[in-house]
Amino acid sequence: MNKPQCVWAISSLLLTGMSAAAMADIKVVDTEANQLSLYGFIKGDATYQEHDMNSKVAPRYAVESGDSGTNLTAMHSRFGVKWHGPMLDNGWNASAVFEFDLFDSSSNNQMKLRDRLAAFTIAKDRQSVLIGQQWDIFSPLGPTTLMTNGYLWQTGNLGFRRAQARYTYKGDSFDVAASINDPSMSGESSETDSPMLESRVGFTLAGVKLGVSGAYGKDDKSLPSKDADIWGISGDFEWPITSAYGVKGEIATGENLSNFLSRSKVNTVTGDEQETLAGWAELTYTGSSFDWWAGGAFENVDDVQSGTIDDTWMVFGGVQWKLTSKLMGGAPVRFGVEVAHFDSQVKSGSEPDANQIIFSGQFNF
Numbered sequence: 001m002n003k004p005q006c007v008w009a010i011s012s013l014l015l016t017g018m019s020a021a022a023m024a025d026i027k028v029v030d031t032e033a034n035q036l037s038l039y040g041f042i043k044g045d046a047t048y049q050e051h052d053m054n055s056k057v058a059p060r061y062a063v064e065s066g067d068s069g070t071n072l073t074a075m076h077s078r079f080g081v082k083w084h085g086p087m088l089d090n091g092w093n094a095s096a097v098f099e100f101d102l103f104d105s106s107s108n109n110q111m112k113l114r115d116r117l118a119a120f121t122i123a124k125d126r127q128s129v130l131i132g133q134q135w136d137i138f139s140p141l142g143p144t145t146l147m148t149n150g151y152l153w154q155t156g157n158l159g160f161r162r163a164q165a166r167y168t169y170k171g172d173s174f175d176v177a178a179s180i181n182d183p184s185m186s187g188e189s190s191e192t193d194s195p196m197l198e199s200r201v202g203f204t205l206a207g208v209k210l211g212v213s214g215a216y217g218k219d220d221k222s223l224p225s226k227d228a229d230i231w232g233i234s235g236d237f238e239w240p241i242t243s244a245y246g247v248k249g250e251i252a253t254g255e256n257l258s259n260f261l262s263r264s265k266v267n268t269v270t271g272d273e274q275e276t277l278a279g280w281a282e283l284t285y286t287g288s289s290f291d292w293w294a295g296g297a298f299e300n301v302d303d304v305q306s307g308t309i310d311d312t313w314m315v316f317g318g319v320q321w322k323l324t325s326k327l328m329g330g331a332p333v334r335f336g337v338e339v340a341h342f343d344s345q346v347k348s349g350s351e352p353d354a355n356q357i358i359f360s361g362q363f364n365f
Contacts, residue, residue, distance in 0.1 A: 026365060033086040040079040040099075043148065043362045047071045051354035053342060056108045058149040061312040062342040062354040075102045075111040076148040088122070096120035096132075103149050116161060130166040130179075135159065137166065137177050137198040138215040138260060139234040139252050144284050144293040146318055146338040146360045153261035155312045155342070156280035156297030158234060158252050160261050162196075173204040183217050183230070183259060194218060196230070196259070209238040219256060219266065228266045228273055230256045249281030249295070263309065264301045272303035292319040306348040316340035320360075336360040 029036035045057075052066020053059045057073055080099035087093050098118050102111035119132025139159035143152050151157055166179035181196040200213035217230040232254025239247045255273045258265040264276035282295025294317035304310040318338030322331030337360070343353045 035082075035084040037082050038080070039082060039365065041077060041362050041364045042074070043076045043078070043360060044074045045072070045076060045146065045148075046359040047073075047356065049354055049356045051352065053354050053356065054154075055105070055150070057103070058105060058153075059147055059340075059342075059356055060150050060152070060154040061309065061314075062344045062352040063309075064346060064350055064352050071108050073109050073111075075104060075107075075109070077102050078116070080117070090124075092122040092124040094120065094122050105149075126170050128168045128170075130164070130168070133161055133163045134166065135161050136164075136181070136215075136260065137179050137200045138213045138232060139236065139250055140200065140211070140213065141236045141238070141248060141250050143248075143280055143282055143295065143297075144291075144318075145316065146320075146336050146358045147316075147340075152280050152297045152314070154263050154299065155314055156278045156299050157250070158232065158257060158260040158262055158278060160259075164198075175202045176200070183219075207240060211236040215254070215257075215260065217259075228256050230254075230259060232257050232260065244286055246284050246286075247281065248284070249279065251279035253277050262301075263299060263312070267303055267305060269305055270303065274304065275302045276300065288322075288324070290319060290321045293317065304347050308347060309344045310347045311345035312343070314340055314342040318358075320362075330364070332364050334360075334362045334364070336362070 026038040028038060047056055047059070048068070048070050049056065049059070050068045051062060052069065053062050056069060056071035057075060078099065078101045080097060083096045085094040096119065099116045100113050101116055103114050104110060104112045115133070117133055119130055119134045121128050121130045136159040143157060145151065163182040164179045166177060168177040169175060178199040181198055183196040194217070196215060196217035198213065198215045200211055202209065202211035213234045213236070215230070215232045219228040219230055232252055234250055234252035236250045237248065241247060253276065254264070255275050256265050257276055262276050262278060264274040266273055276299060278299040280295060280297035282293050284293045285291060296313065296315040298313035300311045302310070316338060318336060320334050320336035323333040324331045338358045340356045341353065342356065343351065345351055
């Protein structure tokens, strides 16, 4: 049996074994004063790459050396707790979320707990204040894809999760948000004199949701001789063409945005501050028995060292079948397949490319 056939066989066994029953949105406490519920999903992925990429479990771009390979993992599973509390004496409502997954970037299969979200919010009328770890305001959208921890990062998608204090105002067709954020990232050595600042303005025109966001900070550790600016500007859009079809995407530019999972950072050899142009877009379909999606992404980085990747782009498409349940009010079990093609440009070097296919079984609760 060759490798593609092996992946088909393994994934068939995986998907068959994931159709056990469970409750959706498990209510632990449900009173007038407090509501506490569990949510998340158990997800298994079987991946085949016909040429080596940066990772089997977080695929983002093709690399020069390597061979074809397979991977079978459940580390993309996710678990969370949501709490909605009583109204406070001053009229504000309190809520909180805590979420973690089993992702470990140093392993292709073994899992460990990793915190994702840990934040509480107080809200009144159209205003809210959030404190804790939450998603960035900058470049806030995310693609529909089976690449749960690849997520088109370093190939067009920007924005991540970090500790922050955020204020948000939401109107009928206008919203604005601003936050003060911790600048660091896992694996990054950034050390700044001040927090990262982010803001976003969003508005709705003829049913189309549009947004402009920005980020600014300073990195004074990349080069001892000077501070490096961290800045970015991003535009995002969501267009619900019909009740089933929609288009969404982002476009962004900036300098030294590795804290937002861009490949751009200070060139430690030349001292140049790397600029980037990145973006992604996709068409999505949401049906009663299946969903599908297709799109593409790219990131072009300037002033990279010779022998390193400066440009990446990819195209992808997938479908996910849904086994619905009237008692559970949704589609708790989903089987999916996604194919993607990745291309990279190495400065003064080769142009590696890779094809990838992912089979996925997912149980939502």
